[in-house]
Amino acid sequence: MLILGYDLGSSSVKASLVCAETGKCVASAFYPKTEAPILSRQPGWAEQDPDSWWEYLKAATAEVMAVAGKASVSAVGISYQMHGLVCVGKDLHPLRPAIIWCDSRAVPYGQKAFESLGSGWCLEHLLNSPGNFTAAKLAWVKENEPELFARIRKIMLPGDYIALRMTGEPCTTVGGLSEGMMWDFAQNRPARELLDFYGFDASILPEIRPTFGEQGRLLPAIAEELGLPAGIPVTYRAGDQPNNALSLNVLNPGEIAATAGTSGVVYGVLGEVNYDPQSRVNTFAHVNHSAADPRLGVLLCINGTGILNSWMRRNVAFDGMTYPGMNALAKESPVGSRGISILPFGNGAERMLSNSAPGCSFHGIDFNRHGRGDLLRAAQEGIVFSFQYGIEVMQSMGMKIDRIHAGNANMFLSEIFRETLASVSGATIELYDTDGAVGAARGAGLGAGIYASPAEAFATLERLAVVEPAPDRTPYLEAYDNWKKHLTI
Numbered sequence: 333m334l335i336l337g338y339d340l341g342s343s344s345v346k347a348s349l350v351c352a353e354t355g356k357c358v359a360s361a362f363y364p365k366t367e368a369p370i371l372s373r374q375p376g377w378a379e380q381d382p383d384s385w386w387e388y389l390k391a392a393t394a395e396v397m398a399v400a401g402k403a404s405v406s407a408v409g410i411s412y413q414m415h416g417l418v419c420v421g422k423d424l425h426p427l428r429p430a431i432i433w434c435d436s437r438a439v440p441y442g443q444k445a446f447e448s449l450g451s452g453w454c455l456e457h458l459l460n461s462p463g464n465f466t467a468a469k470l471a472w473v474k475e476n477e478p479e480l481f482a483r484i485r486k487i488m489l490p491g492d493y494i495a496l497r498m499t500g501e502p503c504t505t506v507g508g509l510s511e512g513m514m515w516d517f518a519q520n521r522p523a524r525e526l527l528d529f530y531g532f533d534a535s536i537l538p539e540i541r542p543t544f545g546e547q548g549r550l551l552p553a554i555a556e557e558l559g560l561p562a563g564i565p566v567t568y569r570a571g572d573q574p575n576n577a578l579s580l581n582v583l584n585p586g587e588i589a590a591t592a593g594t595s596g597v598v599y600g601v602l603g604e605v606n607y608d609p610q611s612r613v614n615t616f617a618h619v620n621h622s623a624a625d626p627r628l629g630v631l632l633c634i635n636g637t638g639i640l641n642s643w644m645r646r647n648v649a650f651d652g653m654t655y656p657g658m659n660a661l662a663k664e665s666p667v668g669s670r671g672i673s674i675l676p677f678g679n680g681a682e683r684m685l686s687n688s689a690p691g692c693s694f695h696g697i698d699f700n701r702h703g704r705g706d707l708l709r710a711a712q713e714g715i716v717f718s719f720q721y722g723i724e725v726m727q728s729m730g731m732k733i734d735r736i737h738a739g740n741a742n743m744f745l746s747e748i749f750r751e752t753l754a755s756v757s758g759a760t761i762e763l764y765d766t767d768g769a770v771g772a773a774r775g776a777g778l779g780a781g782i783y784a785s786p787a788e789a790f791a792t793l794e795r796l797a798v799v800e801p802a803p804d805r806t807p808y809l810e811a812y813d814n815w816k817k818h819l820t821i
Contacts, residue, residue: 333406340412343368361391378431381429393559405561407776408560408564418489419470443463455607459510460611460615488538504540508569542779543619547568567779575775585731586735588601589738590744593742598719613630630726634718661708667713669709672709676692684722715743739767755805761798774790
């Protein structure tokens, strides 16, 4: 029995076929093979054609089905880029390009709502500032494209639109509404006060369906277009960060999913409705959230992580040195990098630093003592310490953090990075072989009842390594304290 998972990103759409019994990925493909274009008609704008996502999805599906032959697919799951806005008309076709997650035009609209409704109300009900999320993007459309706004039948997130194309049914999830700032956690319903403030009729929202469960079935014409069986159900849908956590079997309070590519994400699960008073993190409904048994995903994004390591490779490491070579040279320096501290914040404003942009800075360099290895280690330690700083924000919200799950990729390939993060946080790190499309397939299996429980769904998840904190954490904690001395907000 096969389950099909999709991961709709802003650079490509990935499809993965997973064998339900073994948990193994039978086939995987992504399209386009070069990064998908993002239209930026004005500075700060970022748009994509929703129909291009469908073409990418078709191409990726054809590739995986060519490998799998005519094998039957039992269910479909969808992961997608968060916070986007797709507007569809009466015919359920897009009225304009999608305004995607990295578009910043709506910031003033979110700020106006935050000030008018009050920070207290927004944080207590939305758990966040309305910010630059989907509701604020729609407010921009209403003010700047009023004729188009009047033609909108439904608004959707990117994953909602893909599911609509498959099933013909416009629907969304509580998690989707929460990531768009349109879910009231205090009242356990759509955020009517925010909708009223912006002048949105509640009918513009799609019907709410469960994250795990039937969300529609493939239309016969669509099934033929995709080369899939007609009538198979779409049984799971979630934004990419909650789905990444699901992929890593992060479902319970105290567990964390972390990624460290160009930027870094720490996504932790909180077992009570809470928020950061300074709004340094974002809080959404996790995939297994319910009012009776809260599960909130607390999302910390750090812009300056792996991009610092790549900068060090280009500008500090020896010519032609590989990342493994850099790691080997960095290991020649002791914990604490002989007193060097590097703040990695050179990739724009950091939300966890109250949207300040202190830039990247080097501290404590002694020309008579320090060399390349010390700088390379200090860079990795600085990235880890920025993670720990954000983890402490999560802990201040009541989150007990004892386990970090991560894919075996990017910065987590570095032994220094893994050991430093485990030792400074005191958490055990578990590395897994998985990705977002595979996670979406497992989610579909849960939603379709193929798996009776998450424990069954993730019984075959391959754990590649476990990293425990050092027996003596003192040098790591001292280095972190030294790093924090240079951080001024």
